[in-house]
Amino acid sequence: MIDLYTFRTPNGWKVSIMLEECGLDYTVHSVDIFSGANFDPEYRRISPAHRIPAIVDSEGPDGQSIRVFESAAILQYLADKTRRFRGNDAVARLECAQWLMIEATGLGPMFQQGWFFAHGLDGKASEETLAFGKARFVDATKRMFGVLDFRLREYEYLAKTYTIADMAAYPWVASHAALGIDLDDYVGVRNWYNRLSKRPAVQRGMDVPARDAGK
Numbered sequence: 001m002i003d004l005y006t007f008r009t010p011n012g013w014k015v016s017i018m019l020e021e022c023g024l025d026y027t028v029h030s031v032d033i034f035s036g037a038n039f040d041p042e043y044r045r046i047s048p049a050h051r052i053p054a055i056v057d058s059e060g061p062d063g064q065s066i067r068v069f070e071s072a073a074i075l076q077y078l079a080d081k082t083r084r085f086r087g088n089d090a091v092a093r094l095e096c097a098q099w100l101m102i103e104a105t106g107l108g109p110m111f112q113q114g115w116f117f118a119h120g121l122d123g124k125a126s127e128e129t130l131a132f133g134k135a136r137f138v139d140a141t142k143r144m145f146g147v148l149d150f151r152l153r154e155y156e157y158l159a160k161t162y163t164i165a166d167m168a169a170y171p172w173v174a175s176h177a178a179l180g181i182d183l184d185d186y187v188g189v190r191n192w193y194n195r196l197s198k199r200p201a202v203q204r205g206m207d208v209p210a211r212d213a214g215k
Helices: 010-022 071-082 090-119 127-152 164-174 187-197 200-205
Strands: 002-006 026-030 054-057 066-069
Touching: 002 010, 010 071, 010 090, 010 164, 010 200, 054 071, 066 071, 071 090, 071 164, 090 127, 090 164, 127 164, 127 187, 164 187, 164 200, 187 200
Parallel strands: 002 026
Antiparallel strands: 002 054, 054 066
């Protein structure tokens, strides 16, 4: 059994999508980052950096319980555990790893900073600071969308086959409206997004924790 510690954010959704795609049994623990629940001392034993998501797998390597934190690491762990969604051969696995790093080091961080300057500093910073931050990070996010689009105009998926790289990128793309990004400007991304949005496991994963879940 897997215990999933998560919240309704793109980083959380990418892991719940993977769990749903693999059909793994898991229990959801909602960690309300807005109320500071992620700074609870007990949670730090699971996620030292106080971040979500994190998992505890009671059936880890050699049958021993193991904690895994950081969303990209969790995706890789689950892909190795199940031998699924990591690419069907050596080339595809390399492609998967490369595009997963694009999400982890580029798309995700730039989107987070763009959201912070667009929505998270109301009344707490000068107009000049807000304008600078929006221009810097929203534009950087759009550049990352362009990188994805360059790939997805040629291939159906980031690693040619559906992998954890797609699962990692999808929740950020699903949040495009928060930064005023129009998917019609990125035809490859738009078609890929529409394709993934039809997957039942993606739909279920994007509703974890459930909207009416207690906090």
